[in-house]
Amino acid sequence: MKxxxxxxxxxVTTEDHGKTITVAGWVEDIRNIGSIAFIILxxxxxxxxxxxxxxxxLELFEKLINIPRESVIAVNGLCKKSDKARNDYEVIPKExxxxxxxxxxxxxxxxxxxxxxxxxxxxxRFIDLRKQDIQAIFKIRNKVIxxxxxxLRSENFFEVHTPNIIASSSEGGTEVFKLKYFEKSAFLAQxxxxxxxxxxxxxxxxxxxxxxxxxxxxxxxxxxLNESTAVDLEMAFINSExxxxxILEGLVYSMWKRADECxxxxxxxxxxxxxxxxxxxxxxxxxxxxxxxKKGSEIKWGEDLGSEEEKLLGDIMKKEGHDFYFITKYPIExxxxxxxxxxxxxxxGFDLECKGVEIASGSQRIHNVELLKKRINxxxxxxxxxxxxxKAFRYGMPPHGxxxxxxxxxxxxxxxxxxxxxxxxxxxxxxxxxx
RNA sequence: GCCCCGGUAGUGUAGUGGCCGAUCAUCCGAGCCUGUCGAGCUCGGGACUCGGGUUCAAAUCCCGGCUGGGGCGCCA
Numbered sequence: 001m002k003x004x005x006x007x008x009x010x011x012v013t014t015e016d017h018g019k020t021i022t023v024a025g026w027v028e029d030i031r032n033i034g035s036i037a038f039i040i041l042x043x044x045x046x047x048x049x050x051x052x053x054x055x056x057x058l059e060l061f062e063k064l065i066n067i068p069r070e071s072v073i074a075v076n077g078l079c080k081k082s083d084k085a086r087n088d089y090e091v092i093p094k095e096x097x098x099x100x101x102x103x104x105x106x107x108x109x110x111x112x113x114x115x116x117x118x119x120x121x122x123x124x125r126f127i128d129l130r131k132q133d134i135q136a137i138f139k140i141r142n143k144v145i146x147x148x149x150x151x152l153r154s155e156n157f158f159e160v161h162t163p164n165i166i167a168s169s170s171e172g173g174t175e176v177f178k179l180k181y182f183e184k185s186a187f188l189a190q191x192x193x194x195x196x197x198x199x200x201x202x203x204x205x206x207x208x209x210x211x212x213x214x215x216x217x218x219x220x221x222x223x224x225l226n227e228s229t230a231v232d233l234e235m236a237f238i239n240s241e242x243x244x245x246x247i248l249e250g251l252v253y254s255m256w257k258r259a260d261e262c263x264x265x266x267x268x269x270x271x272x273x274x275x276x277x278x279x280x281x282x283x284x285x286x287x288x289x290x291x292x293x294k295k296g297s298e299i300k301w302g303e304d305l306g307s308e309e310e311k312l313l314g315d316i317m318k319k320e321g322h323d324f325y326f327i328t329k330y331p332i333e334x335x336x337x338x339x340x341x342x343x344x345x346x347x348x349g350f351d352l353e354c355k356g357v358e359i360a361s362g363s364q365r366i367h368n369v370e371l372l373k374k375r376i377n378x379x380x381x382x383x384x385x386x387x388x389x390x391k392a393f394r395y396g397m398p399p400h401g402x403x404x405x406x407x408x409x410x411x412x413x414x415x416x417x418x419x420x421x422x423x424x425x426x427x428x429x430x431x432x433x434x435x
Numbered sequence: 436g437c438c439c440c441g442g443u444a445g446u447g448u449a450g451u452g453g454c455c456g457a458u459c460a461u462c463c464g465a466g467c468c469u470g471u472c473g474a475g476c477u478c479g480g481g482a483c484u485c486g487g488g489u490u491c492a493a494a495u496c497c498c499g500g501c502u503g504g505g506g507c508g509c510c511a
Contacts (some may be wrong), residue, residue: 029471029472031470031471031472031474032468032471033468033469033470033471033474033475034467034468034469035468035469036468036469036470036471037469037471038470038471038472038474040471040472047472049471049472051470051471053469054469055469068463069462082470084470084471084472085470085471085472086472104445104462104463104464105445105446105462105463105481106445106446106462106463107445107446108445108446109445109446109447109461109462111473112446112447112461112462112473113447113460113461113462113473114446114447114448114460114461114462115446115447116446116447117446117447117503117504118504119503119504120446120447174509174510175509190510191511213510213511215509215510215511217436217508217509217510218436219436219507219508219509219510220504220505220506221505221506221507222504222505222506223510223511224509224510224511225511228511229511230511304509304510306507306508307506307507307508308507357511358510358511359511360511361510361511404511405511406510406511407511408511409511410511420511431502431503
């Protein structure tokens with residue numbers, strides 16, 4: 001039988017009725033009624049029905065009803081109009097080729113009437129991903145990432161790929177994975193931060209990367225991964241962090257908007273997307289502390305927000321009509337060394353929050369090498385570890401800034417998903433290293 | 436790193452000391468059935484995380500291992 005597929009399930013039109021077609025996919029279910037059997041075949045776009053009659057061809061009938069579920073088959077047959085079948089047609093088989101027989105029982109049911117636990121599902125992720133609702137998450141992810149490329153390219157950003165194996169130690173703030181690099185030791189990059197900044201010294205001006213973050217923190221929560229992805233961006237010749245925030249909110253808006261256009265996937269998930277309105281509210285850190293103290297929080301000036309404070313602030317802002325808001329003008333001590341200070345104790349760092357969860361974090365950066373060294377030392381880091389990075393600041397570095405925007409965190413908020421592991425194909429967490 | 440909780444057929448569960456040679460559903464297998472689409476019906480199959488201990492008696496209580504989940508910190 002060649003080729004294995006002339007049509008996907010959902011691509012058959014009324015024009016194909018009465019014609020011979022070839023379909024291929026996974027056997028989702030077999031309903032054998034006795035002299036007639038219905039085989040539900042699943043492909044990338046949906047499901048279709050193959051209807052086999054015992055009296056038409058006993059051999060073909062027996063072959064079909066004895067195929068284990070989730071086997072892969074190709075069926076050549078008549079595309080017959082039917083108002084009793086899904087998609088208004090059914091395939092009356094002439095020829096059936098079994099391409100792969102599934103073992104039984106399945107480690108995880110695709111359409112069983114019992115739910116499985118996340119751990120079982122992740123152990124058998126390739127089967128889990130056969131479910132249309134699980135696929136819908138990644139179909140939306142795919143479309144939203146396409147929107148990222150379109151938006152940023154339209155804003156004259158240049159896509160780059162920076163190393164994940166790096167020599168210099170941490171930027172600070174998190175644990176990093178250590179690994180052997182021949183006779184040297186190396187680390188997995190916690191983010192492309194230092195590299196995208198170095199690229200600001202090249203004249204490329206605006207760069208972005210769909211980046212991997214590797215974090216060696218031993219956290220065990222629903223919203224942390226040890227390997228995650230982000231939209232990481234850096235732009236030169238900015239006047240202030242406000243220029244960066246404008247790009248970020250434009251990006252977030254176009255991602256939400258694109259997600260809202262994924263009607264089929266959203267229907268499958270039973271979710272609605274609320275596209276935010278621009279511009280997002282800006283709240284300065286000082287006001288955030290005042291708001292929180294007013295509501296009874298004990299947080300003191302200078303402290304970073306804990307998850308409890310973030311949630312409380314989310315509620316306060318919700319009441320004021322804001323799902324999305326920037327927290328700006330953070331105290332310099334709450335931000336990493338490369339953040340541009342402002343006045344004596346503030347910084348040009350900001351976070352973007354969505355309903356009480358931090359989804360992006362950015363700032364104007366320091367572009368003066370002496371100030372940068374001072375800040376590295378003030379953060380108890382050794383400027384010797386950053387020599388190749390600092391070198392890029394010595395021969396002409398324009399003012400610049402950028403942000404990192406976590407893709408899985410974004411999907412959690414977008415689709416109201418409770419566990420971040422649902423948002424990445426093969427999650428790496430504290431204990432999971434396979435598959 | 437700190438703290439809390441769990442582990443019963445392939446999957447998901449009921450079972451808090453004897454009524455458990457373990458419940459129900461799903462699943463798998465055999466059979467019946469010409470319009471199923473959560474198909475239906477009959478029959479059958481399959482499990483107490485591991486190692487110690489307490490007890491006349493342990494799935495159930497205690498200790499340890501393994502393993503999973505969640506919270507905090509940190510962050511995306």
